Amino acid sequence: MIADYPHAPGDHCGSTSLRNLADYYGWGLEEAGCFGIGAGIGFEYDELGPTSRIILGRNAHLETNFFENLGISVVQQEGGSRPSAWDGLETQLESGPVLCYVDLYYLPYFGSDTHFGPHTVVVIDVTDDSVTISDSEFPELQTVSRQAFDDAWRSDYGFWPLDRWWLTVDTPELTVPTDTATRQAIESAARTMLDGRQDERSGVAAIRAFADDLPQWTAFDDVQWTARFAYQNIERRGTGGGAFRRLYGTFLETLGTNAGLDDHFGERMRRIADDWSELGSVLRDVSETDDTAEHATLLEDASDRAAALAAREEELFTDLAAGL
Structure with a gap:
């Protein structure tokens, strides 16, 4: 032990x-x-x-x-x-x-x-x-x-x-200074989110694919469980809330600012996290009703919210890459 x-x-x-x-x-x-x-x-x-x-x-x-x-x-x-x-x-x-x-x-x-x-x-x-x-x-x-x-x-x-x-x-020796590691990590994260444009399984492109597909979830036999699991993966299951964006916002506010980034990036990410939480609430509502018409209405709403988040995240990570 x-x-x-x-x-x-x-x-x-x-x-x-x-x-x-x-x-x-x-x-x-x-x-x-x-x-x-x-x-x-x-x-x-x-x-x-x-x-x-x-x-x-x-x-x-x-x-x-x-x-x-x-x-x-x-x-x-x-x-x-x-x-x-x-x-x-x-x-x-x-x-x-x-x-x-x-x-x-x-x-x-x-x-x-x-x-x-x-x-x-x-x-x-x-x-x-x-x-x-x-x-x-x-x-x-x-x-x-x-x-x-x-x-x-x-x-x-x-x-x-x-x-x-x-x-x-x-x-256990740190051979790279924390500020350098922070900037490298932000550059890597921005590249991962933005280069996913060519791969709908990851990054901003995946958020857009998610947004486009949400109205089709009404065809799933497990639509309520699919929506519930998605809600959990946004707001629960160890995400820190807001699809991990709240954790990342704190990182940008602390180590990101220490490494020379403008302090507005953390605030922007926190606002994005809040809107992910609101999207999660819509998906939770889908999971809690058996009404198929209500499913369709809620999933259209969720789709619009996800599409807006994709645009905002693309803008944020583009700005982050430019600000390094």
Whole structure:
């Protein structure tokens, strides 16, 4: 057991895990800063998941981007046999805590009937029978059986299949100054959001695809569950509210301003986050009525709101790229 690991809950699993690691290694970063330096903002719209359509407001590479932007040396592994994965995990725990991706459906302390992954946790101990986890959703450490953890660690469900991925810090030295890392991360985030114009699965283009498709959701047999899950992925499920935009706004207001950006960017992002929250409320309303005519009206409203948000985000990230 890593007895001095500073576990504390937070808004988002990935950025909270990174914040706790930052506290452990003395990097002096808050959760929003970890999210931003990981270029965590993003948007994906896809058909893969527990509902007919899913949305995700973060970048899939938050955790690895964080270490790369700060120049922190890490060791990571994915795939391979079950014995080799567990040997790697246990060996790395001799040096420090280990980040892992899991499907929370298999973790009994969640009591969830929905597959959801990758959910980022930090493993701080493994015994012959159990695994001790630092999970952002809970104020206390959680302990599960090895079998339960392995089921969660190797899952074919979620936003993408999970194959016993782990990452641990090799050398905890920051080799890139925080201001430099911040500017690199903002440039990367802007590129991800804007270059997605050519790929409707990510970035601003994905928000537009989401907006265009919303009125067609009335044809889904699971329209209420699809809308509910989308609402949850905007306002709940570890987003910090507003489809992760509220976390990113705090990052822009703090580390972004410290790195020389105009302080109005954080305020603009917070207003965008508020409007994502309002869109989420419309989708929640869809999930709470059986009236098909009401579904159509609400989804048209949601479509208009999403289209307006796409335009505003394109403008904001264009301005951010120009302001670096």
